[in-house]
Amino acid sequence: MKLHSVTLYQPDYVLEARLSSGAYGLIGFIRALVAQLAQPEFENPPADDRAVVIAIHEDGRMRGWAVSKSGALLESEQEHLNAALNSTQPPEVAGGLVLVAVHYSSGESSEARGPGAWIPCPKPWSAMGVGREEVEALVTRFFEACVRRM
Numbered sequence: 001m002k003l004h005s006v007t008l009y010q011p012d013y014v015l016e017a018r019l020s021s022g023a024y025g026l027i028g029f030i031r032a033l034v035a036q037l038a039q040p041e042f043e044n045p046p047a048d049d050r051a052v053v054i055a056i057h058e059d060g061r062m063r064g065w066a067v068s069k070s071g072a073l074l075e076s077e078q079e080h081l082n083a084a085l086n087s088t089q090p091p092e093v094a095g096g097l098v099l100v101a102v103h104y105s106s107g108e109s110s111e112a113r114g115p116g117a118w119i120p121c122p123k124p125w126s127a128m129g130v131g132r133e134e135v136e137a138l139v140t141r142f143f144e145a146c147v148r149r150m
Contacts (some may be wrong), residue, residue, distance in 0.1 A: 001038040002105050004049070007120065009099040011050045018058075019097050029056075029091045030102055036084035037104070039118060047073070051106050051120035052081050056090045065122035067101075 008015060008023060019025035037052070049069040056062050062085045066077040091098070101120045 001034070003034055003103050004103040007101040007103065009101070014096075015098065017091050018098050020092050020094075023052075025091045026098075026100060029088065031101070033084055033088045033134065034102065034104070037080065037102075039084075049103065050077075051101045051103045052084075053099070053101045053120050053122055054085070056093050056100075058093045058096065060090050060093075062088075062090050067120040067122050069120075 004027070008026075012023060015026075016022040033054070043079070051067045051069075053065045053067055054062055055064070064081045064085050066073055066081045068077075092108075103120070
């Protein structure tokens with residue numbers, strides 16, 4: 001697993017207000033999550049660009065979506081992400097949801113990488129036809145719906 005970049009779906013002033021140490025407060029969380037995702041029991045996915053999109057609620061609950069740039073995902077990838085989230089301590093969040101994506105690949109991909117190279121959008125979001133400016137409201141709705149089912 002090779003980590004490429006992180007996408008913050010909210011501007012810095014929102015993250016500064018919601019995380020006690022701002023966007024930098026996500027560093028430890030992302031490192032711990034990547035360590036969990038890199039566990040050897042994970043079945044190696046195809047070598048294309050992938051991301052995990054994570055919503056962190058102020059009560060400590062998290063919801064994640066496994067996303068592949070090509071659209072091809074193994075069934076085990078979402079299960080593995082859920083297990084990794086359950087084993088990772090979320091950062092302290094106050095005043096609303098924090099939304100972040102971690103970009104990685106399991107092998108070499110020829111795609112361009114770096115900020116803005118690819119903004120992951122989980123299939124449930126795309127299916128609703130929601131634009132980027134509405135992402136936070138949409139994620140909050142999905143998050144609450146998923147938590148109610150747990």
